[in-house]
Amino acid sequence: MANPRRLTLLYFLIVFLVQCHSQERKAHVVYMGEKPSVQTSMASTPHEMHSSMLESVLGSASAAKESLIYSYGRTFNGFAAMLSDEEVARFADMEEVVSVLPNTKYELHTTRSWDFLGLFNDESRVRGSGGGDVIIGVLDTGIWPESDSFSDEGFGAPPAKWKGTCQKSKNFTCNNKIIGARYYNGLKEYLPKDIISPRDSEGHGSHVASIAAGRIVGGASYYGLALGLARGGAPGARIAVYKVCWSLGCDSVDILAAFDDAIADGVDILSISSGSPFQFPYWEDATSIGSFHAMKHGILTSASAGNSGPERATVQNNAPWLLTVAASSIDRKFASELLLGNGRTFTGSVLNTFELNGTMFPLIWGGGATNYSANSISLISRYCFPGDLDSHKVEGRIVLCEARSDGSGVVIGKGVGIIMPRPSGATYAPAFSLPASLISEEEISLVLDYIRSVKNPVATVLVTEAIQDSTAPVAASFSSRGPHLISPDILKPDLTAPGIDILAAWSPLGSASIYDEDKRSTDYFINSGTSMSCPHASGAAAYVKAVHPSWSPAAIKSALMTTANVMDPRKHENEREFAYGSGLLNPTKALDPGLVFDASAVDYIGFLCEQGYNSKTLRLVTGDRSVCKSTKWGRGWDLNYPSFSLAIEDGRKIKGIFTRTVTNVGPPNSTYHARIDIPFPLDVKVKPSLLSFASVGEKKSFVVKVNGPNVAQAPIISGSITWEHGEHAVRTPLVVYTVLQSALSNNPFNQTAKSAPTSPHSKGNMWERN
C-alpha cells in the first residue's frame, strides 16, 4: 500500500508542475482567415509573414524559428506554433487573427478497442468504374499502396489539373490510382509502430480509402467471412492520401496542414473520418475551418458524425458546409452459435473465424478463475480484465466474462475462448484473436446459471455465418445523434450510410482483430463506425461530381440528401431524423435529383451573421468585404439548407418561417408540386405550392410556414416536404423539437465579440483516442 505522506508530496509536486505548465509552450493554431494577400504585407511569402509575426511576439528570430510548426498559406492564412498562454493571449488580441486554437487530438471514428467496426455489402451498389477522373482526398492513417484495392491497372496518367505530389519516403510509391500521398506529424510524436511515410501501419486509412474509391476486387474476405467482391463507391476515382492520424491520434495542427495542401493540390472531394467529441465554435475547429476553405474552392468535405450514440446531442462535425454522415445497418449481419453442454444454443454477434470443430470445451466463469497472486477478487475477475485471471484455471477453457473487453485477459490466461455481453441495439460484430461469442446480458445470466448448476459445464462456439437482416436499415446504436444544440436550426446528421460490418482493405501491419497484440495479418478486414459510413458518402459524392463536374459542394450535398431513401421512423421513436438525417444514401438516385438547394460562401456567411458572428471576423475569414446586414442574433432558418429544423423553447408555441430557393437541374420544362407529409399537431403551409421551370439552372423560391400549439418536452416531431415531378421526388425532412431556453441563448456561436466566453485557449488538450 502506498504511504500517505508520499502521496501528499506527490500531490504537491503535481500541483507545482501544473502551475509551471502555463509557462510551458504548447502547440496552437493561429488562424487568420482567407489566404494572405502577400502584396499588402512587408513579407514576400506567408512563411516570412508568419515568422515575423512570431518574432515580434516571442522576441527573437531564433525563438520564432524554433516555435513555428507549420506555416499555412496555400489556401488560407494561419500557422501552427508552440506558444505559452501569455503568447496565445497576445495573438488572440491581434486585429488580423480570427482565432487561436490549442492543438487537439481528434479521434478516429471507429474502434479497435471498443467502439465498433463492420461489413460492406456492395452488391446493391455496382457501378462499373464510376468516379471518372474525380480525385478523393482522404485524411486518415495513410494507405497500403500494394493492396489489390488500389491497383492502377487500366488507369491512365493523373488528371491534368492535379498539382499534388507523392512525398518521397522510404519504400512508398504512388501509382495512377493513388496519385498523391503526404504525411503530417508536426509535433513529431511517434510510437514504434508508426511508419514515417504515407504508409498505413494501422489499417483504418486503407479501409476508409477503399470504401470510397477502392477498385473492384473479387474473392476478398476476412478469413473466409463476407467472401465476395470488395468495391469502393467510386472505383474509377483517384485517391490522394493525407496521413494525419498516427498511433497517438490526429492532431488538429496536422489536419489543417493537410486541408491547406489538399485544396491547393486540386482534390474534388475530401473525406475525413475523425473528430473531436467536444463541440467547438466553427473557427476553433480544424475540420470546420479547413472544410470552409475547401467549400470556397468547390470541394465538398464529407465527415463522420461520430460514434458517441445513442445519446442525444452527440453529433460531431456539424458545420453546415460539411456533409455529416451517420451510420446504419445493411441487410447482412454476422451470427455465431454458442452451444452449451445442456443443449441450449445462443446466437452471438461476433466475427468468429476459428474452427473448434464442434469440440466441447470446459466452461468457467471469470469470477471463479480469480488470480489471487495478483490480489484480484472474484468481484473483479468476473470481468476478465488482463491479469485478473489465473491461467491454471483458465487454460484450455472457455471463459464467461461479464464485461466487454478486447479479450486480452483470457488470451494471456491461455483460455480457448471467451463469452461476453454485447451492447444493445443495432450493433456490429467485432473480431477477436480467439473464439468468442457476444450475447445479451440476459443470456449471460442463463449461461452463468448453467455453469453453477452442473459439475462439468462445457461449451463450444461455431464459426460465424452471414445471415440476412430483415430489420435493415436501422441506425447503428453507436452512431452519434442530433440535435446540434449550438446551431439548433440546422438538422444534423445530414444522412446515413452503411457503417456496420463493412469489409474493405486493411494494412497487413494492422491488427487483424480488436486485440492490438493480435499477431495475425489480413489484407481485408470487417470494421464498423461512422468512419466507415463517411467514405460511402464520399464515394457517392465523387460519383455525382464525375457526372456533374460543375456542381457546387452544396448542390452535390443537396442531391445526396434529397434523394436519400426514407428510413422507418417507427424503429427510431424519439430520435428519428436525429439518428439518420434525410435518410439512407442512394448514390444512383443522387445523379438525377431534379432540383437542388444550392448555397455558396456568401450564404454560409449570412448564416454565421445570423448566429452572431461579427463582421470583422467574417471579413478575415472570407477575405472580402462581407458584412453582416444586422448584428442581431437570429435563427438560421434562411440558410438554403435541404432540410428544416425548428428548435422551440420548451412550453412555447410552434412557429417558424423558412425561405428556400431551388435550382432546376432536371428536365427544362417541369412543374413540381409540393407534397406535405406532416403529422398532427403541426400545421405547415408551403407557398407557392407549384414551381414551374422552363430551363435548366432556373431558380425558384418558396416559403414554408410552420405553426402549432404550445408543446412541452417534445423530443422530436417530424415529417417532410417533397417537391414532385414525374420520377423526381425532392424530399426534405422537417423536424420540430423542444429545448430549454438556456440551450438557445447560451450559444457558443453567439460571438458578438471576439473575446467570447468560449475563448479557445481556455480549453485544454484533454482527451485521447480510444
Ligand SMILES: *[C@@H]1O[C@H](CO)[C@@H](O)[C@H](O)[C@H]1NC(C)=O
Ligand atoms: C517495402 O514494402 C513492401 C510491401 O509491403 C514490403 O514487402 C517490404 O518488406 C518493404 N521493404 C522495406 C525495406 O521496408
Ligand SMILES: *[C@@H]1O[C@H](CO)[C@@H](O)[C@H](O)[C@H]1NC(C)=O
Ligand atoms: C479443427 O479441425 C482442423 C482441421 O482438421 C484442425 O486443424 C484444427 O486444429 C481443429 N481445431 C480444434 C480446436 O480441434
Ligand SMILES: *[C@@H]1O[C@H](CO)[C@@H](O)[C@H](O)[C@H]1NC(C)=O
Ligand atoms: C496473475 O498474477 C500474476 C502476478 O501479478 C501475474 O504475473 C500473472 O501474469 C497473472 N496471470 C494472468 C493469467 O494474468
Ligand SMILES: *[C@@H]1O[C@H](CO)[C@@H](O)[C@H](O)[C@H]1NC(C)=O
Ligand atoms: C417547353 O415549354 C415551352 C412553352 O410551353 C415550349 O415552347 C417548349 O417547346 C417546351 N420545350 C420542351 C423541350 O418541351
Ligand SMILES: *[C@@H]1O[C@H](CO)[C@@H](O)[C@H](O)[C@H]1NC(C)=O
Ligand atoms: C448573444 O450575445 C449577446 C451579447 O452577449 C447577447 O446580448 C444576446 O442576448 C445573445 N443572443 C441570444 C439569443 O442569447
